[in-house]
Amino acid sequence: MGAAWIADWLYRHTGPKKQGSVLGIDLPQLHDNDKVAVGISGKPRDAINAFLGGSAKGGSGLWIVDSSVDSIINSKDVGGPSDMTLDEVMFKFAGNFFNSALVPAGMLKDIAGTVLDPAYRVVQDNSSVDMVEYMLKQATRSLPNKYEPEEGDIPVYRPSRNKPLYNVNPFMKMLTGFNEQETRTAVENEMARLRFDYREYAPRKIKGDAPFANLAKGEMGYSMDKYVLPYILSEDYNNIKTDKQKRYQLRSLINEYRTLSRVKVLQPLVNDTPVDRNRKLKAIFISLPSEKRDIVTERYKHNTGESLYMHKNHDQTTGDYLKGIEYYIQMFGKEDQEFLALRKDVKGSIQ
Numbered sequence: 001m002g003a004a005w006i007a008d009w010l011y012r013h014t015g016p017k018k019q020g021s022v023l024g025i026d027l028p029q030l031h032d033n034d035k036v037a038v039g040i041s042g043k044p045r046d047a048i049n050a051f052l053g054g055s056a057k058g059g060s061g062l063w064i065v066d067s068s069v070d071s072i073i074n075s076k077d078v079g080g081p082s083d084m085t086l087d088e089v090m091f092k093f094a095g096n097f098f099n100s101a102l103v104p105a106g107m108l109k110d111i112a113g114t115v116l117d118p119a120y121r122v123v124q125d126n127s128s129v130d131m132v133e134y135m136l137k138q139a140t141r142s143l144p145n146k147y148e149p150e151e152g153d154i155p156v157y158r159p160s161r162n163k164p165l166y167n168v169n170p171f172m173k174m175l176t177g178f179n180e181q182e183t184r185t186a187v188e189n190e191m192a193r194l195r196f197d198y199r200e201y202a203p204r205k206i207k208g209d210a211p212f213a214n215l216a217k218g219e220m221g222y223s224m225d226k227y228v229l230p231y232i233l234s235e236d237y238n239n240i241k242t243d244k245q246k247r248y249q250l251r252s253l254i255n256e257y258r259t260l261s262r263v264k265v266l267q268p269l270v271n272d273t274p275v276d277r278n279r280k281l282k283a284i285f286i287s288l289p290s291e292k293r294d295i296v297t298e299r300y301k302h303n304t305g306e307s308l309y310m311h312k313n314h315d316q317t318t319g320d321y322l323k324g325i326e327y328y329i330q331m332f333g334k335e336d337q338e339f340l341a342l343r344k345d346v347k348g349s350i351q
Contacts, residue, residue, distance in 0.1 A: 010027075010030075011030075011031070011036065012036055012037075013027050014027050014028060014030040014031065015030075015031055015032070015033055015034065015036045016031075016032055016033075016034050035193065036193075037193050037194050037195060037243040037247075121166045121167040121168075122155050122164055122165075122166045123155060123156045123164070123165040123166055123167070124153055124154065124155055124156065125154040125155060125156050125157075125210075125211065125214045154211065154214065154215075156214060157214055157215070157217040157218030157220075157221055158217060158221050159201055159202040159203065159217040159220035159221050159224070159261075160185070160187060160188050160191070160201060160221065160224055161185050161187070161188065161221050161224060161225060162221045162222045162224065162225040162226070163221070164218075167179070168180040168181065168182055185224075185225075185229070186229060186232060186233065187224050187225070187228055187229050187232060190232050190250070191250075193243075194243060194246065194247045194250065195247075196247075196251070200251060200254070201220070201224075201254050201258070202217060202220065202258070203216040203217060203219070203220050203258045203259075203261040203262050204258065204262065206262065206265070206266070206283050206287070207283065207286045207287055208282065208283060208286045209279060209282070209283045209286075212265050212266070212279070212280075212283055215265045216261045216262050216264075216265045217261070219260070219261035219264045219265065220257060220258060220261040223257035223260065223261065224257075227253075227257065228250075228253060228254060228257065231250075231253060232250070237249065237250070266280050266283055266284060267280075268280050268281070274313075274315035274316070274317050275317060278313070278315075278317035278318075278319060278321065281319075281321035281322050281325070282319055282321045284321070284325065285321040285324050285325055285328075288325075288328060292328065292331075292332060293324075293328075295331065296308070296324050296327045296328050296331065297309070297324065299327055299331070300320070300323065300324060300327060308320050308321070308323070308324050311323075
């Protein structure tokens with residue numbers, strides 16, 4: 001992987017559009033491909049993945065690197081990872097530990113996807129807001145499991161296309177151990193050419209609720225095919241002169257739909273059950289900056305004598321998250337930058 005990263009780097013710096021020298025050395029032109037994007041810096045995580053190792057599973061990389069980046073991106077300058085994040089890591093580790101004994105059963109899953117029903121190829125979402133259920137799903141994920149949406153099964157969605165993740169050729173995987181990759185869409189090709197990182201087009205993670213985060217990716221995948229693809233194919237986009245300008249315009253459009261994807265998932269609806277509404281309010285509250293959230297929970301406990309997280313509501317749900325949001329507004333104001341960013345996700349539910 002390290003050699004491939006170096007080869008890619010050299011290819012990008014030795015084409016007809018190469019710019020200036022590298023470390024004082026003027027590299028020669030070695031090819032005539034003028035479609036290679038230049039002047040766009042790469043991501044440090046890509047280099048770390050290349051040289052320290054990664055996973056052959058599509059869509060994943062070096063776990064400790066990805067997890068660390070997630071923690072940095074989804075938290076502010078202070079506060080660190082939440083207890084919920086640590087719980088999720090702990091239960092996922094336990095599930096993976098027990099699943100290690102079932103890894104040979106993965107061959108049965110490949111056989112089922114080859115000779116029985118293509119529905120066995122669909123990768124299902126193993127996340128859950130119940131940590132014990134989450135651990136059990138992780139522990140049994142190597143076993144064959146037919147995708148049945150009418151029974152409530154949810155697939156793993158991809159933010160780059162409107163199609164769930166699935167095993168393209170399980171027979172080849174069974175024989176060789178390699179996963180055949182799908183042909184990239186036009187959107188995926190353009191994002192790869194302009195060196196988009198996964199976190200630049202995936203919706204911001206919904207803390208404490210991985211199933212909601214997966215649904216947001218599904219909404220983003222739909223928007224990619226429905227709205228972003230026509231823009232990439234349009235004359236307006238193709239008439240933009242430089243790759244930097246194209247990247248800026250494309251990223252601006254993608255960011256709009258990243259926010260909208262979270263809105264569609266987190267927006268409380270009239271027909272929500274009390275449990276669903278409480279889940280959404282909890283996800284909204286947990287998304288607030290941890291330092292300010294701690295101040296809010298401290299005030300709540302001082303005023304009520306109980307934990308905001310443990311409060312029992314009249315509808316039998318747990319957690320007074322709506323009151324916590326109200327306290328946040330009172331203490332930090334509607335113009336607080338973090339709140340303004342969050343408010344886009346809950347239009348109409350927070351005034």
